[in-house]
Amino acid sequence: MEHPKNTICLWFNGGADEAARFYAETFPESSVSGILRAPGDFPAGKKGDVLTVQFTLLGIPCLGLNGGPAFTHNEAFSFQVATHNQAETDRYWNAIIGNGGQESACGWCRDKWGISWQITPVVLTEAIADPDPASALRAFEAMMEMGKIDIAAIEAARRG
Missing domain, CATH: 3.10.180.10 (2,3-Dihydroxybiphenyl 1,2-Dioxygenase, domain 1)
Structure with missing residues (x-):
């Protein structure tokens, strides 16, 4: 897996992998490059669930984190x-x-x-x-x- 110096991390209440695939299908210079499954249970999921998804969106390195419901997105980003x-x-x-x-x-x-x-x-x-x-x-x-x-x-x- 490539490790860019700076990556935008987007917190999801589940669905980070679905979102990354949608972005990759919708926008040019976009792709999914890696999925990391949880090695153990965590507050938002179980061992084996998708924990993070590494993807590029319009050339920008991103990481989707299935972090659970603690934080939600708003227009500030x-x-x-x-x-x-x-x-x-x-x-x-x-x-x-x-x-x-x-x-x-x-x-x-x-x-x-x-x-x-x-x-x-x-x-x-x-x-x-x-x-x-x-x-x-x-x-x-x-x-x-x-x-x-x-x-x-x-x-x-x-x-x-």
Whole structure:
């Protein structure tokens, strides 16, 4: 097993292996590289249960830990995924929502394990950073009304 210098550890109340497989199937540069089973009983499981799953998500080393119900995810941590067109935006958004996730606002959604995602078209980031303050504000205000980001609507708002 490879041991990266820095790894994001995500705490799951079970299902870390299912989540890692879903991420690997959904996102490029993603794969599951190792599963560690518990050598003995632990508070959230029994000997032989999946304890951790080593995976890469969009090129980022991650570890899923089946730690039990003590901690839950919230929006203080999210994965921000830059997308380059509406089809890519729709694909990721629909994969997360269609697999038991929940929609939120401004390009945010949450997967069925509680991990928050920002599906963020590059067009949106560029529009909000527009050097013309009026254009940036129009794009920002349009975004504030959206769940999944509509690139054409952001571009239209930016143009005025």
